Ligand SMILES: Nc1nc2c(ncn2[C@@H]2O[C@H](COP(=O)(O)OP(=O)(O)OP(=O)(O)O)[C@@H](O)[C@H]2O)c(=O)[nH]1
């Protein structure tokens with residue numbers, strides 16, 4: 018699941034840079050934030066899983082200039098955190114180790130992943146993907162031992178570039194300390210963040226900073242209303258912070274001395290796996306929305322290919338297999354049959370093919386040259402290639418129609434250009450597959466000829482009269498001329514002797530057997546063409562097109578990939594970790 022969330026996040030980031038519409042950009046950015054948070058939260062689960070002795074993590078979060086860094090210093094009773102009146106001063110997650118030492122926190126580098134741990138003094142504005150851990154020795158009256166995190170803001174315009182650090186620090190937190198000032202507490206960004214964080218179930222404290230006398234009660238009431246609009250859990254403790262003129266710092270009230278320690282004592286990570294799963298589930302549908310849209314488009318494409326292939330096969334049947342003037346394969350089988358018959362006195366007829374007769378005919382049949390010649394002169398191959406061309410034209414038309422519709426226009430346009438680029442190669446490949454099929458299929462033709470020949474052996478009367486007819490000799494001559502390359506396959510159908518021969522056989526005692534054999538041959542031929550040329554050949558390649566769309570513009574996450582992770586999301590309810 019973690020890998021999948023990372024993959025999604027990467028794809029969203031790549032795609033965001035290509036997105037045109039502002040509305041789309043906002044929703045993509047939101048999803049990137051959610052994914053970053055979820056990834057970090059799952060990493061947090063791994064962290065607590067590795068060792069139960071993890072230091073307590075407290076994160077101070079809030080809008081810019083709320084006084085987060087100032088509060089870090091108040092709580093630590095030091096000047097460890099940098100404070101400035103300029104907005105967006107803190108831009109890295111900075112951890113301060115209180116009551117523990119940073120050497121005990123080696124695991125954090127792993128948690129922060131690509132973010133690098135550096136000295137606080139080495140944090141620069143040039144690199145956002147860093148965090149620091151600093152040991153603080155001064156005593157605090159309010160803090161339990163652990164790491165107190167000062168975080169960057171999440172509301173300034175610039176915050177987009179360092180938001181990942183904020184989210185990583187937030188997801189790590191066992192306790193969240195939200196700092197708002199009286200000017201900023203109502204900001205939409207604050208409450209959007211608090212809404213998102215509810216799924217993390219972190220105990221929270223709100224610090225109301227920069228208070229002026231008399232405004233506290235009204236502000237707390239208003240805060241409560243905001244909270245109740247944003248969250249379903251109980252309104253947390255509010256710590257009012259007043260500015261002390263002498264020190265120039267806000268003062269943590271005595272009455273709230275134990276707030277953080279009390280919360281710390283209640284921390285329990287047992288439910289972490291469940292919370293992780295809830296978080297992922299909460300956003301799952303919305304994260305997957307563009308991927309599902311791609312899948313829908315791909316399914317529509319698969320269907321389109323399916324229809325086009327069916328149409329092509331129908332054309333093949335209509336224009337070849339069932340076409341009386343085009344179908345030559347069975348005639349070819351009959352011609353092969355004739356070469357198997359030993360016709361007495363044939364030599365006289367075959368003046369032009371004398372040389373042929375000096376060869377054992379069966380041997381001739383195995384000659385590659387003959388096969389090649391038959392393939393080259395085949396009407397079937399011409400037709401198959403035309404059918405394939407037609408299929409591409411049809412698909413291109415349909416793709417262009419789709420690119421005019423409202424849905425996933427660019428997707429269809431891109432599939433169309435992929436098709437356009439590959440069309441010539443696909444046609445070439447089809448053509449060579451078709452040729453191979455044709456060559457291979459001659460074995461079936463020969464087998465059919467043999468079946469007819471054996472049948473004739475059972476019918477000596479038919480066989481003898483066949484041998485005795487004049488037309489047989491003519492037809493044999495034609496069959497042999499086909500072998501020597503003197504005529505092409507398509508001439509076979511129109512040769513009168515062949516036609517007479519075939520009708521003679523059809524009307525003979527083996528007539529019904531002829532029909533049966535012809536039917537079976539056609540059937541076999543149809544299945545072979547369907548399987549090897551259209552399904553394994555063209556369709557397979559066409560169905561792969563969507564997966565070739567660039568991941569610079571598309572998620573390109575397959576439904577199989579998706580199903581596998583979705584299974585992780587619903588399974589393993591008992592015992593094992595959920596994610
Ligand atoms: N008047 C008054 N000023 C305060 C108070 N707390 C902080 N400040 C000032 O507000 C400014 C911002 O304080 P920071 O602590 O740097 O605020 P921050 O939330 O860390 O801001 P960024 O890091 O920029 O997001 C500084 O000039 C502080 O001195 C307060 O309680 N009252």
Ligand SMILES: [Mg+2]
Pocket residue numbers: 085086087099100106107167168
């Ligand atoms: Mg700061």
